Amino acid sequence: MTEDNFEEFLKKAAQGYNAPSARTPREDMWSAIQAQRAAGPRVVYGGGSPMRETSGRRFGSRIWLGAAAAAVLFLATGVGIGRWSASSSAPPSVAVSPPKTVSPSSSVEEPSGAPGDAALSQTHGTPESSSSSAGVPNVGVRPTNSHSGNPNQLALSGPPANSTPASAYQLAAVRHLSEAEALLTSFRTRSNTDQQMDAQLGSWARELLSNTRLLLDSPVANDPQRRPLLEDLELVLVQIVQLSPGSTPQDRELIEKTLQHDHVMTRLRTAIPAGSQRGS
Amino acid sequence: MEMVAYESRSSVNDTQLITRVVAGDAAAERELYETYVDRIYRLAFRLAGEDELARDFTQATFIRAFEKLGSFRGESSLSTWLHSIGVSVALNGLRKTKRLRNREAPMEEGLMIGASRKEAEPDLKERMARAIDALADKYRAVFVMHDVEGYTHEEISGTLNIPIGTSKSHLFQARSKLRVALADFAPEWAS
Numbered sequence: 108m109t110e111d112n113f114e115e116f117l118k119k120a121a122q123g124y125n126a127p128s129a130r131t132p133r134e135d136m137w138s139a140i141q142a143q144r145a146a147g148p149r150v151v152y153g154g155g156s157p158m159r160e161t162s163g164r165r166f167g168s169r170i171w172l173g174a175a176a177a178a179v180l181f182l183a184t185g186v187g188i189g190r191w192s193a194s195s196s197a198p199p200s201v202a203v204s205p206p207k208t209v210s211p212s213s214s215v216e217e218p219s220g221a222p223g224d225a226a227l228s229q230t231h232g233t234p235e236s237s238s239s240s241a242g243v244p245n246v247g248v249r250p251t252n253s254h255s256g257n258p259n260q261l262a263l264s265g266p267p268a269n270s271t272p273a274s275a276y277q278l279a280a281v282r283h284l285s286e287a288e289a290l291l292t293s294f295r296t297r298s299n300t301d302q303q304m305d306a307q308l309g310s311w312a313r314e315l316l317s318n319t320r321l322l323l324d325s326p327v328a329n330d331p332q333r334r335p336l337l338e339d340l341e342l343v344l345v346q347i348v349q350l351s352p353g354s355t356p357q358d359r360e361l362i363e364k365t366l367q368h369d370h371v372m373t374r375l376r377t378a379i380p381a382g383s384q385r386g387s
Numbered sequence: 388m389e390m391v392a393y394e395s396r397s398s399v400n401d402t403q404l405i406t407r408v409v410a411g412d413a414a415a416e417r418e419l420y421e422t423y424v425d426r427i428y429r430l431a432f433r434l435a436g437e438d439e440l441a442r443d444f445t446q447a448t449f450i451r452a453f454e455k456l457g458s459f460r461g462e463s464s465l466s467t468w469l470h471s472i473g474v475s476v477a478l479n480g481l482r483k484t485k486r487l488r489n490r491e492a493p494m495e496e497g498l499m500i501g502a503s504r505k506e507a508e509p510d511l512k513e514r515m516a517r518a519i520d521a522l523a524d525k526y527r528a529v530f531v532m533h534d535v536e537g538y539t540h541e542e543i544s545g546t547l548n549i550p551i552g553t554s555k556s557h558l559f560q561a562r563s564k565l566r567v568a569l570a571d572f573a574p575e576w577a578s
Contacts, residue, residue: 113566116576118534120515125531127432131425132442137417140446144453 273326280327281379283318287340288375290315291366294347305350312347319344336378339369401465409457420449423466427473433531434477436520444480448473467545474532474546478524511572518568522561529554530561 290311297304319341328334346362366372404422407415427448432441451472459468519527528547532538533554538546543554 112576114534114562116572117562117565117569120511121519121530121535123512124516124519124535125433125436127429127441128438131428132438133421133424136424136428136442136446136449137420139442140420140449143446143450 276322276325276327279318280322280325280333283315283322284336284340284375284378287315287319287344288372288379290347291343291372291375295363295366295372305354309348309350312344316341316344316348332374333378336371336374339365339371340375343371402461405456405459405465408453416453419452419465423469424449426466427469430470430473430532430536431477433535434474434528435481440480440484444473444477447476447480451476463545467542470542470546471548474528478528481524511569511575514569514572515565518565521568522564526557526561526564529557530565533558534562 290308293304294308297308319337322328323334323337323341328337343362343365346358346365350358350362404415404419408419424445428441428445431444431448432438435441435444448469452469455472459465463471519530522530525547529543532543532546533540540551540554540558543549544551547554549557
């Protein structure tokens with residue numbers, strides 16, 4: 108038994124393996140080829156029930172579509188991560204207090220180191236603080252042309268450039284309450300016979316009334332302590348606005364009773380952080 | 388063998404034929420088809436074992452060849468390039484239909500055996516077919532092309548895109564496995 112014999116035997120016996128027919132079906136296959144090429148997509152392996160073959164071009168287009176989808180997904184993920192990281196790295200929203208200016212009218216007994224101080228440091232040195240009239244007594248004096256005296260400016264005197272809308276509302280609220288405190292202090296210390304002062308206070312109260320309404324409709328009013336204060340302040344301001352030059356002492360007494368009964372002044376001073384800009 | 392006739396075609400003829408086909412000459416397409424279809428069909432049939440599949444593989448081979456002929460760079464002969472497509476189409480197609488073939492094997496095998504009983508011993512024929520079918524694709528393709536269809540290792544190398552040494556190695560492996568599978572028939576080749 109030799110290798111040559113085995114190879115010869117194998118070749119001879121294997122000739123019958125899948126032996127094709129003697130005649131190649133040339134015409135049949137040519138017709139089928141022409142028909143398939145005319146139809147467009149190639150058909151293979153089907154015999155009577157042809158099935159479409161995945162052509163290289165189709166496969167290529169799928170790859171490109173997949174790559175495009177992956178690129179879009181990658182881009183969207185990157186943008187999302189960027190936005191998320193930007194929002195998470197932004198400075199936390201803090202309660203913003205007005206710029207640190209010392210006013211002689213400040214009568215708040217809040218100790219230093221209170222939470223308000225921390226907030227204060229956030230806005231220290233802002234344009235508001237630099238433009239404020241620090242050290243100018245404002246009790247009994249209606250700010251007419253000053254920056255904070257304009258009610259519209261009070262409501263819209265935007266926050267520092269790097270603060271959030273919430274902190275802007277807080278700043279406006281504190282400034283408004285400070286001005287209200289100044290108005291009420293002026294009201295309580297005025298002379299009962301000074302008709303001209305009544306007119307000025309009425310005009311001042313009217314301006315503060317509109318801002319009070321705006322704050323009541325703002326996120327500031329969501330504070331469970333600040334909202335009742337603003338509502339009581341609104342009531343007092345309405346009473347002051349209704350004071351006419353010929354009003355009786357009883358009218359002013361009613362206002363005084365409201366202030367005392369609701370502890371409006373105390374609550375106002377409590378709501379204003381220590382060292383904040385009062386009535387400026 | 389038929390291979391000699393096809394190999395006798397000069398590369399100049401092939402180049403001219405390819406140029407005409409790429410230019411859209413329908414007669415050239417038919418000429419190319421007529422030149423190579425017999426051998427492609429035979430090889431497809433050897434690998435598939437069914438006329439229906441062999442036709443499908445042959446048709447797919449020429450359709451693909453006509454589509455890609457424009458990118459044919461002449462690095463191999465047109466015959467080798469066509470056979471390469473044909474073997475690739477056939478082996479890929481057989482993998483896809485392998486499960487179906489396995490299910491239908493008993494019935495088809497019975498038909499084939501019935502047709503060949505006239506010439507060979509039924510037991511040897513059947514055992515041989517089963518043994519060759521059991522070979523891995525890479526061994527079976529080389530064995531069929533070399534020992535059954537008479538391709539040279541150079542041609543197999545070009546067609547299957549494998550080194551010549553690998554072709555020889557695959558053939559040796561195929562023969563060894565068949566020798567074991569057909570050990571019962573040792574007296575026939577020993578005598």
